[in-house]
Amino acid sequence: MALHLPALVTVLALLLFVYSFLAVGKARVTYGVAAPATTGHAAFEVVYRVQMNTLEQLVLFLPALWLFSHYVSPLWAGLLGVVWLAGRVLYAVSYVKNPKNRGPGFIISFIASITLLLGSAVGMVMRMVAGV
Amino acid sequence: MALHLPALVTVLALLLFVYSFLAVGKARVTYGVAAPATTGHAAFEVVYRVQMNTLEQLVLFLPALWLFSHYVSPLWAGLLGVVWLAGRVLYAVSYVKNPKNRGPGFIISFIASITLLLGSAVGMVMRMVAGV
Amino acid sequence: MALHLPALVTVLALLLFVYSFLAVGKARVTYGVAAPATTGHAAFEVVYRVQMNTLEQLVLFLPALWLFSHYVSPLWAGLLGVVWLAGRVLYAVSYVKNPKNRGPGFIISFIASITLLLGSAVGMVMRMVAGV
Secondary structure (H helix, E strand, C coil): CCCCCHHHHHHHHHHHHHHHHHHHHHHHHHHCCCCEEEEEEEHHHHHHHHHHHHHHHHHHHHHHHHHHHHHHHHHHHHHHHHHHHHHHHHHHHHHHHHHCCHHHHHHHHHHHHHHHHHHHHHHHHHHHHHHH | CHHHHHHHHHHHHEEEEEHHHHHHHHHHHHHCCCCCCCCCCCHHHHHHHHHHHHHHHHHHHHHHHHHHHHHHHHHHHHHHHHHHHHHHHHHHHHHHHHHHCCCCHHHHHHHHHHHHHHHHHCCCCCHHHHHC | CCCHHHHHHHHHHHHHHHHHHHHHHHHHHHHHHCCCCCCHHHHHHHHHHHHHHHHHHHHHHHHHHHHHHHHCCHHHHHHHHHHHHHHHHHHHHHHHHHHCCCCCHHHHHHEEEEEEHHCCCCHHHHHCCCHH
16 A cells, blocks of 8 residues: 555656656747757757756656665655655746756755665665664 | 566667667767767767657656556556557657658657556556555 | 665665766856756766766666566676676766776676676576466
8 A cells, every 4th residue: 555655656757757858849849949959949958958857857766766665664755755746846847937946946856866865775774784 | 477578578678778879879980979979960969869769768668667567467568568669669760761750659659658657547546545 | 685785786876876967067067058058068068978878877777687686686686786886987987087988887887787688588588488
């Protein structure tokens, strides 16, 4: 039962990523940036960077979420996952308004990821020491 | 036994990704685009975009494949995975011929991914409701 | 107990990736490349390419590591993971000094990844044949 929470967060995180790359496809048309180019219009580049940053952070977040679920707590993994999701939404919305405003959303989601990752490491070392 | 099918699809998807980034290394030499540049020759940029898109779609596909295997069916996950693989091969082959032809392959693999993702969500909610 | 080793390697690989993207943030300030741009200064582009290559290779490595742990041996997965980590550190350090020196580190980590991937495939086929 408890593992449904990180699974649900995983689905929502992937849907956010789907939204970010569909937005790039739409921005290609809106700003006239034909593939394979990824530059040529500042507004397009912002949408593209939001997608790439979401991708990068997803690759960090998902393994950290599941390691924490296994080694510490699936409930707390899920709650930290909700913080991550909120940070990523704030990041995307702020970045599109003005690239200089992308900091807070990034930092919120990064703190969630690093807590998941370092928490996993602590849980793992405690099990190793206990020999289980 | 049944989980071998999504595992096999995972190996094939990763081999496709390996092929896509080895092609970029080869295209650097063929078109004279020295690292760290990723632009400078249209034919190189196409090969590079195929790799990046394969990467992006892999990050969506693999977690969706395994969630669906767990929550719905590893057999159907594997079959949808084969559809995804076919879409990605079509995407790569078509994109290199002409970037305007990349649509159908992308859409086939995207439908496979989104079916895996939304199917997982439905399976998950049904288990939550059933309390298991 | 044995699965702690690939889990530990996963944490270290993710910390290396965190380092690679924090280095990009720092390089944005050092070389005056404001978001959303990812070009404009050769030294920035090198740091950015190290991050992107670490991302790409991580997406190959992590699933291969865990498939190998499951199908072959978590101990050998962990040891090949240490080789991968050493290759990635060598890659990053060498690339920043001179992009032409990035080969050996890439090849070491790629051999580790492909061994994990093909080893998993062999282990999987052997189980399929044995019907387990």
